[in-house]
Amino acid sequence: MASPPKTKPFAFPVIFGDIGGTNARFALLEDEGAALRSFPPVHTGDFESIEEAVKAAVFEKTETRPKSALFALAAPIDGDEVDLTNADWVIKPREVMAATGIADIALLNDFEAQALAVSAVGEETEMTTVTIGPEIALERNCRVVLGPGTGLGVAGLVYAAGLWIPVPGEGGHVALGPVSEEEFALWPHIEKEGGRISAEALLAGRGIVRLYRAMASLRGRRATLHWPKEVTGAALAASDETAVETMALYCRLLGRLAGDLALVFMATGGVFVGGGIAPRIATLLEAGAFRQAFEEKYPHENLMRTIPTRLITASRPALTGLAAFARRPEEFAVPLHTRRWQA
Template sequence: MAQSSETLSMLKFPVLIGDIGGTNARFALLVDSYAEPREFPIVQTADFANIDEAIQASILDRTSIMPRSAVLAVAGPIDGDEVELTNCDWVVRPLQMQRTLGLEDIVLLNDFEAQALAVVALGEEHMVKIGAGEAEATAGRVVLGPGTGLGVAGLIHAGRTWIPVPGEGGHMDMGPRTPRDFEVFPHIERIEGRISGEQLLCGRGLVNVYRAIAKADGTEATFTTPAEITTAGLAGSDPTAVETLEMFVTCLGRIAGDLALVFMSRGGVYLTGGIAQKIVEALKHPRFRAAFEDKAPHSALMKAIPIYVITHPLAALTGLAAYARTPARFGVETRGRRWTAA
């Protein structure tokens, strides 16, 4: 069973840090609290049967540095000794990992909890600001990112520490609002009868919206991948792809605004992940901030909240490294999420 809450300073270096998403897994080794993380090539989760095999083949077989501890961020809720990833077939079994990989201590965090840690670990040189507003230094913050799914986390400052708040906010309901929405939304693929934010705002969501627009207009959906759609949308070479990207940006603004209200995020809203980085120019269009700010009776409040796109390619690993080095800086509860060998 996972151990109760303890001080993370008891973790022994070297520490393996990892960010495991639905499609990709990124790993690095932190030799000590002063060293920069040693990064390894990105792993495709589909290439390995489980995380243990991925770590062995991609990390341990490639270095003489053997980690004693691990801090891993996983894309899914952490509950018990078997953690299923939401958009991947891997099941993380910490007790088994201790036996097969020789790890003494394992801490599991939610993947967007790690992204939240990165928000305070990264400098402004790794961010692009979208629109106006100035961040209040210790005010609440929101992190969200469309990727394989739609990740969401909050970040709250209290007791002189930053406290990440993981959740599954990407599965909130998303409904039509404009006349055009009411034409398109009936054609969007549903999950058990409902449309969540993740059905629109992720890689497969882009394809979902693209196909729905084509069906609404009676045209052929020629593209099949998110990359094709975003490339054509940004280039303006395909009308359906252009409208798909516009609707994607608008819906992302709407849900980002909802989350900003939930967390009263005067410290800012932070967009992360590969899709956000790729469509920065589309996010700079006024429609994104307009959708974000359109929250009457609180439109004035929304105008004052800054929005940033995190451009660092390994933001989550940066957050995990900061956590492993200085755990006292972050109020992370490890109860039920830490496994220590006897």
């Protein structure tokens, strides 16, 4: 069987962008050995296009002009025009090249970039993590990254034929069901989305409030909190019993999903949890419920105990992933034949 195609190098300097529905984050790498230079994020809604954002966020802050660009987009990438899922930008690489002078542009999915980032754990100073559960050495083997935030992103990182191969997907939309007696009692109180209960419906920000309302209903209490930050804050402060119970369940459900994904990818290289929510509830994740649920995978408990789980603490992991890719493209197999534009 032929080896996966290797990516042709990018010319330095390289600009990186992590483009979401709310914020656009940029960084610059002047050469392979340089430190990654980050710039303050900007709001996508403040600009008509990515070209304008690049000029304001980067070109006005440095005289260095990039020759290449890698942009991670919160959107499916198909064709010469990419509509951001939760913003008004339509990204047209040829127009970006004409407006900025950048001669080589590649587009990736945002969680594809997150997967690239976890290849760099332990190797790049920009990519930092903390252990959840027992300290287990990281192997150079298949990995998984998931990140609850506004949505729930999931991606795999396969290690094969000496190459890292990111596998983006829609794993956040798998179904999530009850296991314990308490969960079976709770499930009828959970509001469905589209007639089903998905992992994202429970683990994204809106899911925290959904779980809280369901828990209050089950206990016969009044739901007095209405925003994810209120629920997580009350749980961390132990000031609301329903919030404490909700976040304990949340950590179990997140650990259960993480364990399922580890089995799907045989991710003995580690499972990495990022996104906007997890770092804010680190103490809850480290309390034990997450790791216990992760390991409860009969008949494979012994296997699960050998798989490390890490919390991503790096502030801009997608940019770190893109930088790792640009520094060492020969270590990756990323299919860019329909997602790379060159002058």
